[in-house]
Amino acid sequence: xxxxxxxxxxxxxxxxxxxxxxxxxxxxxxxxxxxxxxxxxxxxxxxxxxxxxxxxxxxxxxxxxxxxxxxxxxxxxxxxxxxxxxxxxxxxxxxxxxxxxxxxxxxxxxxxxxxxxxxxxxxxxxxxxxxxxxxxxxxxxxxxxxxxxxxxxxxxxxxxxxxxxxxxxxxxxxxxxxxxxxxxxxxxxxxxxxxxxxxxxxxxxxxxxxxxxxxxxxxxxxxxxxxxxxxxxxxxxxxxxxxxxxxxxxxxxxxxxxxxxxxxxxxxxxxxx
Ligand SMILES: Cc1cc2nc3c(=O)[nH]c(=O)nc-3n(C[C@H](O)[C@H](O)[C@H](O)COP(=O)(O)O)c2cc1C
Numbered sequence: 001x002x003x004x005x006x007x008x009x010x011x012x013x014x015x016x017x018x019x020x021x022x023x024x025x026x027x028x029x030x031x032x033x034x035x036x037x038x039x040x041x042x043x044x045x046x047x048x049x050x051x052x053x054x055x056x057x058x059x060x061x062x063x064x065x066x067x068x069x070x071x072x073x074x075x076x077x078x079x080x081x082x083x084x085x086x087x088x089x090x091x092x093x094x095x096x097x098x099x100x101x102x103x104x105x106x107x108x109x110x111x112x113x114x115x116x117x118x119x120x121x122x123x124x125x126x127x128x129x130x131x132x133x134x135x136x137x138x139x140x141x142x143x144x145x146x147x148x149x150x151x152x153x154x155x156x157x158x159x160x161x162x163x164x165x166x167x168x169x170x171x172x173x174x175x176x177x178x179x180x181x182x183x184x185x186x187x188x189x190x191x192x193x194x195x196x197x198x199x200x201x202x203x204x205x206x207x208x209x210x211x212x213x214x215x216x217x218x219x220x221x222x223x224x225x226x227x228x229x230x231x232x233x234x235x236x237x238x239x240x241x242x243x244x245x246x247x248x249x250x251x252x253x254x255x256x257x258x259x260x261x262x263x264x265x266x267x268x269x270x271x272x273x
Contacts, residue, residue, distance in 0.1 A: 002044045002063040006033040011058035017050035026050055034059060045121040088262040090209060093217025094179040096253035101183060101216065103131060106252070109207065109214055116206040119195035125203045128186040128238060128246075139237055140178050143224055144170045146231035157226060177223050181251035184221060186238070191245045200247035207250060217255035225249055 004026070011033045018026040018034055025040030036044065044061070051061050106129060118124065130136045144167055151163045166176040178184060187204050189196035204220075211218045227234050228246045238246060 001041050002046055002061055003041065004034065004036060004050070005060045005062055006035075007056075007058045007060075008033050010056040012056060014055065016053045016055065017059050020049045020053040022047060022049065047121045086212070087209065089259065090212055091217075091259045092219040093181075093253070093255045093257070094219055095256040096179060096181045096217065096251075097256045098180075099182065099254050100131070100133065101252065101254065105214060105216075106131070106183070106185075109210055109216070112210045113203050113207045116199075116203040118199040118202070122193065122195070122199070124189045124193045124196040125187050125200045125247075126189060126241075126244065128188060128240065130184040130186070133182045136178060136182070136184050139184070139234065140175060140224070141170070142231065142234040142237060143177050143227040146227045146234065149231075157230075161223070177227075178221065178251045179219055181219070181253040183252040184224070184249055185252055186246050186249040188240050188244050188246045190243055192243065197247050204248055204250055211252065215254065216252060218250045218252050221249040221251055224251075 013028065013031070013033070015028045015034075018024075018028045023040075023043055023045065025037050025043050026034050027037045027040075028034050034050070046061060046063055046066060048061055048066075050059050110127065114123070130139065147163050147167050150158045151167065152158065169176050174180075185204075185207060187200035189200055208218050208220070225246065225248050228238065228249075235246075240246060
């Protein structure tokens with residue numbers, strides 16, 4: 001159960017911790033330091049906003065589930081112009097260098113991704129990182145097996161994608177599924193937490209956005225995920241824990257191409273009220 005530790009010497013009684021608590025479970029008794037209301041600790045979702053808001057660092061949330069690592073403080077100070085350029089230049093990468101990414105680098109990337117928002121701060125997303133490129137090729141070959149099994153059928157997937165080209169390409173060493181990327185990052189979660197699907201897509205989006213700042217490229221594995229949903233041998237090979245499902249995935253590697261300018265996009269479709 002979480003506990004609040006208050007440094008009474010530096011608490012200014014400003015009340016920002018109580019005001020910032022999304023569940024209203026921190027009270028500030030007259031002249032005293034902040035504390036949980038009765039039963040509050042049971043309902044604390046460990047979002048840490050009380051701690052993050054405190055101007056003097058007087059309040060600390062303690063819970064054995066929390067990673068104690070602390071990071072440099074400071075306001076998010078990137079200007080819209082720079083951020084806009086960065087986001088507009090992010091691309092789906094479909095050509096990769098034959099070079100593995102050090103696990104420590106992937107770890108640094110995932111250390112950013114774990115700060116993505118999750119419903120009720122439940123943090124239900126788990127990761128399966130296929131770091132071994134040979135293993136990724138083995139799994140991709142299973143996607144091709146699935147394609148062969150539906151090729152020529154009335155499956156909507158077979159109608160939408162050019163399966164003969166994809167299957168033939170694979171046989172000749174061209175990978176239209178994972179683009180010969182060295183790695184694949186799969187986000188999975190318990191299937192009985194409906195919001196976990198949204199959480200996983202948000203976390204993958206953070207990964208997708210953060211990767212270029214490490215010099216890395218990504219591409220969403222929509223076809224791979226479709227095959228996971230449809231092909232039992234591939235699901236079996238992933239060997240996720242019982243009651244867990246793969247939600248979506250991204251291939252990851254060092255890009256072998258660089259884009260010179262953003263492509264054009266549709267205007268934003270907005271209704272103002
Ligand atoms: C949910 C999702 C699934 C995708 N699946 C694939 C895929 O299986 N293969 C692929 O090459 N690109 C895939 N993409 C990439 C899209 O084709 C790409 O985002 C789109 O063409 C826009 O290009 P950009 O990402 O460079 O802006 C996927 C993207 C999303 C968001």
